[in-house]
Amino acid sequence: MNDDLGLFTDDAGDAPRGGRAAERERLHRRRRRRIVTACSGILVLLIVAGGAGYGVLQLLRLGSYEDYEGSGNGQVVVEIRPGETTSAIAGTLSERDVVASAAAFIRAAEGNSEIKGIQPGFYLMRSEMSGEAAVERIVSDEARAGMVEVRGGMQLADHNLPDGKVKEGILTRLAAATCTGDGSSQGCISKERLTRAATETPAAELGLPEWAADAISDVPHPRRRLEGLLLPGIYHVQPNADPVEVLRSVLSDSFDKLRAVGLSNLASDSGHSRYELLRIASLVQSEGITEDFGKVARVIENRLAIDMRLELDSTINYVVEDPQLYTDDEDRAKEGPYNTYNRTGLPPTPISVPSTAAIKAAANPAEGDWKYFVKCRQDGTSCFSKTFEQHKQAQQKADRNGV
Known part of the structure; x- marks a missing residue:
């Protein structure tokens, strides 16, 4: 019998042994090896092709290597967005003609550890800068623009x-x-x-x-x-x-x-509207230090609950031309919506920027029945009192402490 296809030989090329069952088993093993080998080859080709494709995309993204000379001219405002990589920044600079190519910036940035510390925001760059000049500029303090800190x-x-x-x-x-x-x-x-x-x-x-x-x-x-x-x-x-x-x-x-x-939930839990909570928080912020925020908030709540005037100097100082730590009789006698000495309730707007801590304190005041407080210590902390007599004693303590 001819066996030109090798269907009836074992792996060593010998004649089959063990009958038809053995022959079928050897045939299945050989087919499985051929399939595995073919699949492995395809996988290798896919990996190679994928790597080549990624390389092509990178080349397309970076473009050809071109570079300007010098520190550039004019002024270009560039925005760096959160999470942008060096490549993304390079692409932005190239699109705005700050650098001749993204590749020029990327090559100049190699080995510069400061480039990874670039923060989101606006930067003042120049047109037609060399990659090296652009890197040096963008990591400098002079390039930062439009940044404002609110406290x-x-x-x-x-x-x-x-x-x-x-x-x-x-x-x-x-x-x-x-x-x-x-x-x-x-x-x-x-x-x-x-x-x-x-x-x-x-x-x-x-x-x-x-x-x-x-x-x-x-x-x-x-x-x-x-x-x-x-x-x-x-x-x-x-x-x-x-x-x-x-x-x-x-x-x-x-x-x-x-x-x-979580302003919405904090307001809902506190029984105030969101805007009311911000107004209270601004008073807390203006009247106390962080350590006392919860107690100041409680004094405000206790007074509001019995329709007692808040009598806060911070609301008077908010509108007077020359504020003082403690207001005088003349300022407290002036009529106006921010005068909490002659009006009950909250002022019509917040009077300052409330911090997160002040907002949370306003939403969750400390437990207590205080109705008065005064700064009485050199570290800025206040003495809190339940009665006016206790409050007068706290004021005397403040005088003794030179506050």
Whole structure:
């Protein structure tokens, strides 16, 4: 019998042994080996092809290696978004003609550990920079633009301090952040323009959520209507942006922060509306240090519960031209919606930026029946009292401590 196909030989090429069953088993083993070998070959080809394809994509992404010479000219504002890789940054710089090619930037960035520390935000670059110059520029402090830090207790407008100095408000800082740097005022928004936008722009154009828009719709002093709606944090302002764009951007970021804090649930659990909670939190922030926030919040709640005037100096100082640590009789006698010495209830708006800690304290005050407090120690902490007689003793202690 001819066996040209090798169907009746074993692995060594000998004649079959053990009958037909053995022959069938040997045939199945040989077929399985052929299939495994074929599959392995296909897998290798796929891996090679995939690697080649990835390499092609990388080459297409980076483009050819071209490079400018020198430190460039003019000014280009570039935004770096959260999570962007060096390759993504290089692509952005190439698209904006900051560098001649992404590859030039990537090659210049090799071995530079600072490149991995680039933070999201806006950077002032130049046109037609060499890859090396672009790397050196983007990791420098001079390149950062439009960054504003907002801290707890800050206010929108500039205001005088008891020591005679002027503390810049948030609007002044935001306006300055729109400048394009290099000691130039080119493209800057004035604080007056930004203040007008904050006062007059419809809430819908500012992107306010419905609850906030409704709450500020009838405040007595419109220029104060955005007070307390910015949480502490770092805000990125695009240089050369117009006033409404600036406000819409920072407010959007702040409301993201408020959602992350859980403002809606905190307000619901506290029995206050979201805006009421922010107003209380701003008082807590302005009246005490973090250690005392919970007790200050409790004093406010205890007074509100019995319709007792809050009598807080911080609300008087919010509107007077020359504030003092302790207000005088003349200031406390002035009529106005922020005078908590002659009006009951909360002021119509927050009076400062509330921190997360102040918001949480306002939502969950410490347990106690205090109705009075006064700063009585050099470290800024307060003495809390249940009765006015105890409060007078605490004031005497504050005098003895030189507070």
